[in-house]
Amino acid sequence: MSIVFDNICKKFQLNELEKYMTVLDHVSFNVEENEFICLLGPSGCGKSTLLKMLAGLESIDEGVINVDGNEVKGPNPERGMVFQDYALFHWLTVEKNIAFGLELKGVPKEVRKQKVDECIELVGLKGFENAYPHQLSGGMKQRVAIARVLAMKPKMMLMDEPFSALDAFTRMNMQDELMSLWQKQRFTCIFVTHDIEEAVYMADKIVVMNSRPGKVKTVVPVPLARPRKRTDYDFIKIRNHVFEQYGYQQSEDIDYSI
Structure with missing residues (x-):
């Protein structure tokens, strides 16, 4: 998509005196079909707000968002969203949490079970079908x-800092798993x-x-x-270029052959 x-x-209203703060x-900017885009910026620059607008969960004061030529006017199951805080139902098992949207959609039980089993296999949770959220790691x-x-087979995945609460090694593993999923499924991702x-x-x-008010730098x-x-020269060169956009300079004389 x-x-x-x-x-x-x-803009968001700050108080009853009608003072407003400009967030975006x-x-x-544009996103091509099946692209993987990262919205990068400091806290408070409106990244999450922009994502919620695309999901149809937040209103737009000015401007328009078009998906495949159609204006976004509300939520759509083709745009799936993953939140930072997991948003799982603590009283449901892994299997039932995954099946929740399909059940609301009226998908027959046998088809629902097949889809859930496929997704559990895909994300590496085989054997944890009957576990509850409190029994799982982040x-x-x-x-x-x-x-x-x-x-739900969305054509687009919207992910709001989904790995920010994880430790460094788990976070890197989740990045690899997400890349593997994206290459298999080929969905548009922000x-x-x-x-x-x-x-x-x-x-x-x-x-x-x-930083606020959020603009594309x-x-x-x-x-x-x-x-x-992460240790390749070209990777480090691009990383340093992005750092420089925020005024932070890194030496280009570092020996990366160690």
Whole structure:
């Protein structure tokens, strides 16, 4: 699915005296079909708000978002969203959490079971079908959240800092698993993060945003083959270029052969 963000503006009311804060200020960029895009920027720059607008969960003050030429006016099952805090139902098992959307949709029980089993296999949760969220690690909870969206067969995945609460090693493993899923399923993905290395590791291109009010500072293409290595010179060069967009300079004289 292709996406066009056209001059998006958003203000939030701060108090009853009608004082407003501008969160997004004329944000425009395009996403091609099956691209993996990272929205990168500091906290408070409107990344998550922009994602919720695309999901149809947040209103737009000015501008328009078009998906395949159609204006976004509300939620759509073709645009699946994965939240930072997992948003799992603690009283349901892994299997039932993943099946929840399918059940609401009226998918027959046998078909539902087949889809859920496929997604459990896909995200590496085989053997945990009857576990409850409190029995799972953070990484496993996020796998359940991703599987629940995948079960609905969306054409687009919207991911709001889904790995930010994980430890460094689990986070890297989840990045690899997401890349594997994306290459198998080939959906359009917009991934919100404030981690520069994470963005360079996963994205086809990075939309770099300024601090509030959020604007597009630049769009950085990442023309690196997958799988990527964080220690490769070209990877580090792009990472340093993104750092420089925020005024942070790194030495180019470092010996990376160690």
